[in-house]
Amino acid sequence: MQRVFRENKRFLNTLVRNRNPVNNNAIGQARKPGGYYLENTKELYENTLQIEPRANHVVARIHNQERNITVLKVSTKDWALQKNLYRLNDRAAFSLLGKILAYRCSQAGISYLAPGSSLKIGEEFPKHSVFIKALTENGVSLTKS
Numbered sequence: 001m002q003r004v005f006r007e008n009k010r011f012l013n014t015l016v017r018n019r020n021p022v023n024n025n026a027i028g029q030a031r032k033p034g035g036y037y038l039e040n041t042k043e044l045y046e047n048t049l050q051i052e053p054r055a056n057h058v059v060a061r062i063h064n065q066e067r068n069i070t071v072l073k074v075s076t077k078d079w080a081l082q083k084n085l086y087r088l089n090d091r092a093a094f095s096l097l098g099k100i101l102a103y104r105c106s107q108a109g110i111s112y113l114a115p116g117s118s119l120k121i122g123e124e125f126p127k128h129s130v131f132i133k134a135l136t137e138n139g140v141s142l143t144k145s
Helices: 002-015 091-108 126-137
Strands: 047-053 058-064 069-075 112-115
Touching (some): 058 091
Antiparallel strands (some): 058 069
16 A cells, blocks of 8 residues: 555656646735825836846846745856856857746746846847747746736
8 A cells, every 4th residue: 555655656657747836926915115295107127137247157047035044046157057058148158047936937937927128028138038938938927917
């Protein structure tokens, strides 16, 4: 009897992925941080995506505004990424950074993010476009609502 239970447990661990369906943001019950009453009304989100391209490498962070902490951080200076890249700040690096960040988001139960002010969207920024495409193809959506 014990042996069958172990086999079933292994089967379920490889098959089931927890995507955190009871997320307070998804059902609209999370308290969003507010600003001064004189400011223009703008949407505030709990998890925002920030990209910091530097001279030699790139850092992508997911920042929680309510708690003021960095939830996830991925950098091309990480040894596992660095050994697979020729350069640490080209298009291939942005693509790989997006894939790794999407994988870590799925492990943490984060299914959507709000784009931060450092994320440039458009054809003028091809590296950022490659990063966003890699994120969305791997299951993380960038939403504005």
